[in-house]
Amino acid sequence: MTAEVLVQGLVSGLLMGFVYALIAAGLSLIFGLMEIVNFAHGEFLMGAMFATFWAWALLKLDPLVSLPLTVLLLALFGLLVYHGLIRWILGAPMLAQIFATFGLAIFLRAAAQALWGADFRLVKGPLVDGRISLAGIFIGLPQLVASVGALCAFGLLYWFIRKTETGLALQATSQDRQAAMLMGIDTQRMFALGWAIGAACVGAAGALLAMFFYIFPDVGATFALLAYVAVALGGFGNVPATLLAGVIVGIVEVLGGLLIAPALKYAVVFSLYLVVVLWRPQGLLGRF
Amino acid sequence: MPVATMLLDVRGVTKRYGGLVANSNISFQVGYGELVGIIGPNGAGKSTLFDLVTGFQPADKGQVLLEGESVTRLRPDEISRRGVARTFQKLKPFTQMTVVENVMVGAFQKTTVPARARREAMEALDRVGLADKAEAHARVLSTGQRKRLELARALATQPRLLLLDEVTGGVDQRSIPALVDLVRRLHGEGASLIVIEHNMSVIMGISQRIVALNLGEVIADGPPAVVGRDPRVVEAYLGQAYVA
Amino acid sequence: MPPVARWPVVRWTGAGTLLLLLLAFPLVFTQPHPRHVVITIFLFAMLAQAWNLLAGYCGQISLGHAVFFGAGAYTSTLLGKYFDLSPWIGMVVGAVVAVAVSQLIGYPVFRLRGHYFAIATIAVGEIVNTLMINWDWAGGARGLFVPIKRPDSLANLQFHQSKQNYYYIALGLLLLAFWITRKVEVSRMGYYLRAIREDQDAAASLGIPVAAYKQRAMALSAALTALGGSFYAQYILFIDPDSVFPTALSILICLVAVLGGIGTLWGPLIGAAILIPLGEWTRIYFGGTGKAVDLLIYGALIMLVSVIQPGGIMALAQRGRRRTG
Numbered sequence: 001m002t003a004e005v006l007v008q009g010l011v012s013g014l015l016m017g018f019v020y021a022l023i024a025a026g027l028s029l030i031f032g033l034m035e036i037v038n039f040a041h042g043e044f045l046m047g048a049m050f051a052t053f054w055a056w057a058l059l060k061l062d063p064l065v066s067l068p069l070t071v072l073l074l075a076l077f078g079l080l081v082y083h084g085l086i087r088w089i090l091g092a093p094m095l096a097q098i099f100a101t102f103g104l105a106i107f108l109r110a111a112a113q114a115l116w117g118a119d120f121r122l123v124k125g126p127l128v129d130g131r132i133s134l135a136g137i138f139i140g141l142p143q144l145v146a147s148v149g150a151l152c153a154f155g156l157l158y159w160f161i162r163k164t165e166t167g168l169a170l171q172a173t174s175q176d177r178q179a180a181m182l183m184g185i186d187t188q189r190m191f192a193l194g195w196a197i198g199a200a201c202v203g204a205a206g207a208l209l210a211m212f213f214y215i216f217p218d219v220g221a222t223f224a225l226l227a228y229v230a231v232a233l234g235g236f237g238n239v240p241a242t243l244l245a246g247v248i249v250g251i252v253e254v255l256g257g258l259l260i261a262p263a264l265k266y267a268v269v270f271s272l273y274l275v276v277v278l279w280r281p282q283g284l285l286g287r288f
Numbered sequence: 289m290p291v292a293t294m295l296l297d298v299r300g301v302t303k304r305y306g307g308l309v310a311n312s313n314i315s316f317q318v319g320y321g322e323l324v325g326i327i328g329p330n331g332a333g334k335s336t337l338f339d340l341v342t343g344f345q346p347a348d349k350g351q352v353l354l355e356g357e358s359v360t361r362l363r364p365d366e367i368s369r370r371g372v373a374r375t376f377q378k379l380k381p382f383t384q385m386t387v388v389e390n391v392m393v394g395a396f397q398k399t400t401v402p403a404r405a406r407r408e409a410m411e412a413l414d415r416v417g418l419a420d421k422a423e424a425h426a427r428v429l430s431t432g433q434r435k436r437l438e439l440a441r442a443l444a445t446q447p448r449l450l451l452l453d454e455v456t457g458g459v460d461q462r463s464i465p466a467l468v469d470l471v472r473r474l475h476g477e478g479a480s481l482i483v484i485e486h487n488m489s490v491i492m493g494i495s496q497r498i499v500a501l502n503l504g505e506v507i508a509d510g511p512p513a514v515v516g517r518d519p520r521v522v523e524a525y526l527g528q529a530y531v532a
Numbered sequence: 533m534p535p536v537a538r539w540p541v542v543r544w545t546g547a548g549t550l551l552l553l554l555l556a557f558p559l560v561f562t563q564p565h566p567r568h569v570v571i572t573i574f575l576f577a578m579l580a581q582a583w584n585l586l587a588g589y590c591g592q593i594s595l596g597h598a599v600f601f602g603a604g605a606y607t608s609t610l611l612g613k614y615f616d617l618s619p620w621i622g623m624v625v626g627a628v629v630a631v632a633v634s635q636l637i638g639y640p641v642f643r644l645r646g647h648y649f650a651i652a653t654i655a656v657g658e659i660v661n662t663l664m665i666n667w668d669w670a671g672g673a674r675g676l677f678v679p680i681k682r683p684d685s686l687a688n689l690q691f692h693q694s695k696q697n698y699y700y701i702a703l704g705l706l707l708l709a710f711w712i713t714r715k716v717e718v719s720r721m722g723y724y725l726r727a728i729r730e731d732q733d734a735a736a737s738l739g740i741p742v743a744a745y746k747q748r749a750m751a752l753s754a755a756l757t758a759l760g761g762s763f764y765a766q767y768i769l770f771i772d773p774d775s776v777f778p779t780a781l782s783i784l785i786c787l788v789a790v791l792g793g794i795g796t797l798w799g800p801l802i803g804a805a806i807l808i809p810l811g812e813w814t815r816i817y818f819g820g821t822g823k824a825v826d827l828l829i830y831g832a833l834i835m836l837v838s839v840i841q842p843g844g845i846m847a848l849a850q851r852g853r854r855r856t857g
Contacts, residue, residue: 037647088839094646096842098593099790099834106783107831113824221779225658228651236648267662270655277648278640342737368739380734382727393727396720397739405720445738 013254015147021246024230026198032174032237033194039101042224043108048206062127067207078199112217146208229273301350310336325495332501371448388422394444412440432463574702580788580800581709582756588795591729596657602776604758605765619689623762630758675772793846
């Protein structure tokens, strides 16, 4: 394996890493707010990808064009899930919380299968297509755009959390729910907002991925697991840290595939999860 | 003092959380049959001290000796099996179990036979005055009753040393005297106890000795009358202005 | 919901009658299909019971339990295929392998709590699944065929003429699972497991070596699950990673236990008795898309149970009894 192949791999890992980071950010945000792991996060992504696909197939909308719509759609879906399901299990034992989103995941995946079948779909001829060559490294243009898009979305999220009043309220609720309540912050609204934003992140990621990734009912599963690893790496609840974490996951995935075996690359990533949570349960960067 | 008369020997125990020093070079002893009270304003490091002695947190420096044997690096369950029982400031009843089943979990430390454990559990419940609630679910108990339950559960392990973290915290005024009486009775029956307590009149009333903490350090160690008048203690609780 | 310390006469009579009915079932229903459905019910009830020991009684929610099922299935099949070992011995060895694997997994993973633990079990499940798909000596993605042995014999654990003997063996395994669970339930171990489930710190403060007991529960659970896996291999006569290691199987096992009543003795049987025929019905009624409709209903059920009554059907029944009693 040459240095060239290695660098090529690292670059593509880095690019994918930004997308993983965006997906993980949504997950981390939700967990930070209410200590619930959204086991259906992958299915949210799958939903966003299918929405983008159908917008392209039926309305001839390019993924980049339909992106804002997908984000909005997913945000609304996040709100729906919060009010329809999550709100009822906020105080419930952990078992109930795990199974609630777990059940949702199974339900959504099955619904997609029942509605659209198990076939692999692909958006053909997107606006952005082809490859470019940077210093001898080949980068697919859709991948690059997706990566940059994810980075921008991440930046937007970061700005929102750190610099806006609502964002600060979110942070406050996440750090100390009771204190936030005492300061007059409506925690229920914050929770709903958290779900909406978390879903919106995934919506953006899904729209971007749909430019070049195959779309099928089970597609969310692997991304979700990678997102869990990234969230654990960055520290559950630490949204900014997911950027670094996502990149690490992306790179480890590629390196695992190159250095060990392509079929085992996910096994390598999951092993990374186990190593991280055992050695440093609070993640590499801890909480906030 | 000869080793045999000291049940617990805490030597120079220190615990840091990042930049915050929770316990700094804390040393004190508890003799057999003694009731030692631990007082100190919020944040003084009292609960941390309990965690260190019972193995829930590792000490950075220092030693904890139980009857001369070091228990510093042991796990909580190992320390419990050596005869140290504790209650928690934030109560931890087993909510999905009945009252007697809760106590049986403690009793099982000394027996593997369920029927025996049940008998021992009922005895412990009797001692704390909860025997009539034996078959009730733990979650329907009031705070005062939960405190008794946790006490009974700890007693069922037949400990040599009992650590009580906040006896009266959260308990309504009417129920406090009965609880205090219970602790006095246990002491009278020969138990060795360390008690953390915020209620001054309670702790001063039942303790043979008081150890006062402030900002992680021991600032006084002696009989209640002496400690109560110690200027450092007064300052810690009420501020410089009140020091006579 | 605390387990009943002593079964009243009513319960013994009820259980006895049920047992008699189950014993008589294959004599009345001689067609293979009904027998197959009930055998599947027994199998899943048993797997759910095994999972229940770890998750229900001890509170450790494993979402990757298929690992042990597959370990049992593959061990007995590989031993039979390459070393011509009797499947009964293979079953026992499979259980031992599963226990070993469980201890290996448990040692690091049990240090995690709650969600971290659940995710870790999914991760382990996926890792093992991937490894098995790529392990060619063990058949890889193509799977393994259990060597056919004729004539039918108990020694070879293969029956081709009728499912009757499979039926009784499956029932036997279920009874074993029941018996073990009941024994644990009323023993010191049962109390300790439940204490760990409720509050690990309080449990430790009472002298319970928490990690050790988690490992024990895990070992018991893994062993039972593996027995089920070996039986499955001998029953279906073909195994591949997709049938014995997938997350979907782990999910189904959980659901059976949760629907029926997690942490109860009868929950797994009730859950299986409802879900398996339901699965069969959707498969028949919806044909190809049956699998998806299956999962659709499963997903909806899990959500409903977790929101309305995490204690499952058993908890609903208890509530009903308390109101009328």
